[in-house]
Amino acid sequence: MVLSVLQYDFEESLGYWLTMTHHAYMRAFNEEIAPHGITFRQAQVLGWLALEGPMSQADLASRMLIEPPSLVGTLDRMEASGLLERRACPDDGRKKLVHPLPEADKLWSQMIASGRRIRRRASAGLSDRELATLKRLLNKVRKNVTTPMQVKCAK
Amino acid sequence: MVLSVLQYDFEESLGYWLTMTHHAYMRAFNEEIAPHGITFRQAQVLGWLALEGPMSQADLASRMLIEPPSLVGTLDRMEASGLLERRACPDDGRKKLVHPLPEADKLWSQMIASGRRIRRRASAGLSDRELATLKRLLNKVRKNVTTPMQVKCAK
DNA sequence: GAAAATTCGTTAGCGCATTAACGATTATGA
DNA sequence: TCATAATCGTTAATGCGCTAACGAATTTTC
Numbered sequence: 001m002v003l004s005v006l007q008y009d010f011e012e013s014l015g016y017w018l019t020m021t022h023h024a025y026m027r028a029f030n031e032e033i034a035p036h037g038i039t040f041r042q043a044q045v046l047g048w049l050a051l052e053g054p055m056s057q058a059d060l061a062s063r064m065l066i067e068p069p070s071l072v073g074t075l076d077r078m079e080a081s082g083l084l085e086r087r088a089c090p091d092d093g094r095k096k097l098v099h100p101l102p103e104a105d106k107l108w109s110q111m112i113a114s115g116r117r118i119r120r121r122a123s124a125g126l127s128d129r130e131l132a133t134l135k136r137l138l139n140k141v142r143k144n145v146t147t148p149m150q151v152k153c154a155k
Numbered sequence: 156m157v158l159s160v161l162q163y164d165f166e167e168s169l170g171y172w173l174t175m176t177h178h179a180y181m182r183a184f185n186e187e188i189a190p191h192g193i194t195f196r197q198a199q200v201l202g203w204l205a206l207e208g209p210m211s212q213a214d215l216a217s218r219m220l221i222e223p224p225s226l227v228g229t230l231d232r233m234e235a236s237g238l239l240e241r242r243a244c245p246d247d248g249r250k251k252l253v254h255p256l257p258e259a260d261k262l263w264s265q266m267i268a269s270g271r272r273i274r275r276r277a278s279a280g281l282s283d284r285e286l287a288t289l290k291r292l293l294n295k296v297r298k299n300v301t302t303p304m305q306v307k308c309a310k
Numbered sequence: 311g312a313a314a315a316t317t318c319g320t321t322a323g324c325g326c327a328t329t330a331a332c333g334a335t336t337a338t339g340a
Numbered sequence: 341t342c343a344t345a346a347t348c349g350t351t352a353a354t355g356c357g358c359t360a361a362c363g364a365a366t367t368t369t370c
Contacts, residue, residue: 013270013274014180014274014277014278014286014289014290015180015184015270015273015274015277017289017290017293017294017297018173018176018177018180018293019177019181020220020293020297021173021293021294021296021297022173022174022177023220024296024297024300024301025169025170025173025296025297025300026174026357027300027301028300028301029170030358039325039326040325040326041325041326056348056349057348057349058347058348058349065175065178066326066327066328067327067328067329068348068349068350069327069328069329069349069350069351069352070326070327070328071326071349072349072350072351073325073326074325074326077325089348092335092336092347092348093334093335093336093348094334094335094336094347094348094349095335095347095348095349096348096349115168115170118170118300119168119169119170121299121300122169122170122296122299122300123169123296123299124299125295125299126292126295126296130292131169133288133292134169134172134289134292134293134296135169135172137281137285137288137289137292138172138173138175138176138289139172139176140280140281141176141179141180141277141278141281141289142172142175142176142179142180144276144277144278144279144280145179145180145182145183145273145276145277146179146182146183185328194355194356195355195356196355196356196357211318211319212318212319213317213318213319221356221357221358222357222358222359223318223319223320224319224320224321224322224357224358224359224360225356225357225358226319226356227319227320227321228355228356229355229356232355241319244318247317247318247365247366248318248364248365248366249317249318249319249364249365249366250317250318250319250365251318251319
């Protein structure tokens with residue numbers, strides 16, 4: 001078959017593999033957590049609050065690698081569901097601090113179990129060494145495509 | 156530091172690396188193609204049409220790994236921009252065939268150049284062997300998280 | 311040959327990503 | 341000390357992902 005000048009070898013594209021794998025992973029993860037009635041982004045909010053306690057919306061968005069406006073709706077829905085509440089920061093009038101409510105910790109416990117299940121499923125048949133290699137190569141790619149200004153604190 | 160029972164080791168999560176890397180890659184890719192005035196999904200449409208010629212919306216969605224309703228808006232906008240047109244299929248009244256217009260091929264040529272640039276940038280410092288390993292490991296993960304019913308023809 | 315099942319493309323509703331812009335607040339610099 | 345710059349959270353507009361449901365057309369089954 002004569003290659004057209006307009007053809008592009010998707011199969012050999014790093015972006016193609018990344019997108020395909022990420023898409024499949026997200027689908028599986030969403031199926032895993034759907035019974036708990038929350039979304040991927042809500043699970044991430046729960047995780048960061050469990051890990052680091054109350055924090056500002058700007059900090060939370062930064063840790064989640066999304067822009068602050070993207071977080072507004074997610075927090076709105078979580079607040080409506082009784083998972084968290086936003087309180088004015090006593091030290092800085094600009095900030096609101098996101099506080100998990102008791103229900104959040106219960107739900108996050110379940111998310112941890114889900115996260116471990118999907119992780120186990122995703123890495124089935126891969127040795128620790130291969131997982132380490134995958135992590136190293138993915139991090140290399142990530143650093144390659146990240147311009148310095150984009151590096152955000154994600155402690 | 157005593158680990159809380161609510162803590163989850165994000166750094167050791169395959170999903171975390173995948174999401175971080177994919178997110179960074181998408182950001183870089185969007186920056187790369189933004190000057191051409193089209194989006195990632197539009198670029199994909201152009202690519203598949205260049206590769207395989209006119210096809211139904213259902214086939215196109217399948218190749219792009221998205222649900223057909225997700226494609227409607229993208230095609231609406233591309234049609235409005237004069238990049239393609241939808242024509243009724245002569246053989247099957249249910250189907251519409253998506254036909255690229257001349258402008259589409261011109262734009263796709265530019266996309267190929269962009270795709271190659273971002274691919275080169277993403278894989279800088281990685282040997283062919285490492286790229287092959289990354290592909291193999293990503294595909295293994297993708298297969299692990301894909302239930303059989305989800306396998307779609309993406310020839 | 312006709313009824314039932316499936317496919318196709320659409321609309322509606324919802325979740326979530328971006329950028330731009332805005333007002334309120336705080337930090338910085340002269 | 342005050343003007344300027346930056347930060348915070350929001351709204352608006354836009355792009356795009358999903359599922360559910362619908363009507364039209366085709367395929368399948370009996």
